[in-house]
Amino acid sequence: MAILYHISKYLRRFIKAHTVNYMYTNGIPKVCTIKEMSCIQNKNNIIWIDMELTGLEIENDCILEIACLVTDENLNIISDEFHKILYQEDSILEKMNGWCKITHSESGLTKASQKSNENEDSVDKSLLNFMMQYVPAKKCPLAGNSIYIDRLFLQKYLKESNNYLHYRNIDVSSIKEVVRRWNPEIYSLAPKKTHSHKAMNDIKETIEELIFYRKNIFNINSN
Template sequence: MTHKEISRRIVWVDLEMTGLDIEKDHILEIACLVTNANLDIVAPGPNIIIHQPDEILNAMNQWCINQHGETGLTEASRQSSISVQEAESQVLKFLSKHVHENRSPLAGNSVYMDRLFIRKYMPKLDSYLHYRIIDVSTIKELAKRWYPQEFSRIPIKKFQHRCMNDILESVEEMKYYRDNIFKKEMLNE
């Protein structure tokens, strides 16, 4: 494996949180994996459920209470013994084996929000990641506007709201855009 090939890898991350308010919400789950530049999975990473105490879990908004209750994430977080610092350490250990520091962009759906929580709660991980982001949601919004026919055929997402499943769906979604949009002429209206 050449240095150039390793530096072209992409770090995919997804978080599940107690909400989207960076001032009061917390991370419940983190997962990551690494792909090569062609979006082939190089290494599946850890999927970690982080302990949060009842005072944090009970302060979630109604959407999170319902969603994380249905998926079992709320109870899994309650039962977990892994701190956010331990989760950060496990993810860093994994990434250090597969990507060079500050070389690989962070990717995912609405991953800017994940990055905000990583920056606040996992500063060592934030420092390890490259500052560039590949946000699948941006591609989705552009496809919706510029390539409506291709967008209408996008694979249907399951919206399971569990980290590793969401990452795998994001990788597949990006493959769809790569194969069906990035090689075509743009729609002229």
């Protein structure tokens, strides 16, 4: 019995040392080793978020859609795609300004929001679980275009997810503005946006934009 006890104890330690977490790929759980998690959950990774909103006033407006991707430091996408559309009541949707009403109606987002079963609490939990697969707590910055707006709505509506992020932001819009002033020739060659106002498309376009600046302004090729 003593031998069996020591064998069991050894096996528990071995399993704990070699399997530390679950990742989800296309909804399928996979046990990850320490080596795998150390490669994926890297403090140099970058969290990309984009939202579509009912407006830009943090006191009155809400999140309609959110998408998230994670890249490594070289801007290679290493994550699955996170995408959620949140339910908002008709009374909120009716208060949107004219631009939002037209844009979100044409994209189908308004109708999708009316049919959604997701709310702020469910999306907050899902987003947090998603980020935990790829980044350690409070180590990785948030990135995007005019990302301070998204950060404000994260702070108000998706607090657990926001608290998991580092406080620093990488704002591609800021890089764009200095390039426009200091190197207008390069600025004119930057990838053109489609202005689809669909969260996942917008993230991918923003990553491509930063890849362009990385290569043409910082003279660094992607790895």
